[in-house]
Amino acid sequence: MTARNNAILILPLLCLLAGLSACAAIQPERSIGRELDDTNASLSIKSAMLRVEGFALDGIDVEVTEGIALLTGRVPREDDRLMAECLAWSSVAVRSVANEIEVGPTNGFRDRANDAWITQRVRGRLLSDRNVRSVNFNVETYAGKVYLLGVARSRGELERVSAQAALVGGVVEVISYVRIAGEPSDLPSRGERRAAACAGESMPGLDSDGSLPNSSPQLLGAAEGSR
Known part of the structure; x- marks a missing residue:
């Protein structure tokens, strides 16, 4: 069972023991x-x-x-x-x-194995960093590039996560698609982006x-x- 699954399972118990206000303080940003x-x-x-x-x-x-x-x-x-x-x-x-x-x-098997190793090393560093809420982040690696997804509580936390990822050997680049909690999104409408991606044609399947x-x-x- 993953650390995130463990966190989800113990949250209700912590709420009962510590009260609603304490529960709100530890609730992950990702619902x-x-x-x-x-x-x-x-x-x-x-x-x-x-x-x-x-x-x-x-x-x-x-x-x-x-x-x-x-x-x-x-x-x-x-x-x-x-x-x-x-x-x-x-x-x-x-x-x-x-x-x-x-x-x-x-990519060959060796490249895929190296990417998997990098991903585990990055996740391990985030899990051991007490200033990072690791359950809010997803880490993926391809060709030595580390992709970060999820929600950061602040820009400072995101910078810390990126720095931790960059310290792992074999990482050639860290690319973030992380949303910062409380900051508005400036993305264009879904329909507009979907139409542009599909060039106005229907999608097969x-x-x-x-x-x-x-x-x-x-x-x-x-x-x-x-x-």
Whole structure:
């Protein structure tokens, strides 16, 4: 069981022991509802990529955190990279797409193992740093680049997290898609960005209304309710 899961499980007990005011002080900025929406969004996007025909999207990794869909991996053509970004908008829970996909041959086993090692080292440093609420952050690594997602309590905490990641051996760059709690977002409307990504064309594998075929009403409802 992960440290985040442990934190979620003990929160109700801490609330009973310490009272509501103390509970509010330790409650992670990332809500359980938002996390469920992110998980559903990630699964639906991966499903859409598996169903689409004529594009090589099997080498793409999808991670959705706080409504930001991070796409990493390598594809053989630019058309594949663009289609992956278009399909990332297939979930109503996605509010932004970070397309970090590269065009070229896929990485070998050694490169993937090194990325996994870097990710674990970064997560370990965040977990041991008492000035960082590690449960609010998601760490992904591809080709030595560390991607940070989640919610920071302050800009200072984000800078600390970035610095911790940069100290791990093998890291070539730290890229942040972290939202800072309390700061307004200046993102353009979802519809505008989705239309730009898909160049006005319908997305393969989706129904005429832009939703996923056979999508669970409960999953889509949960996503809409969180926005």
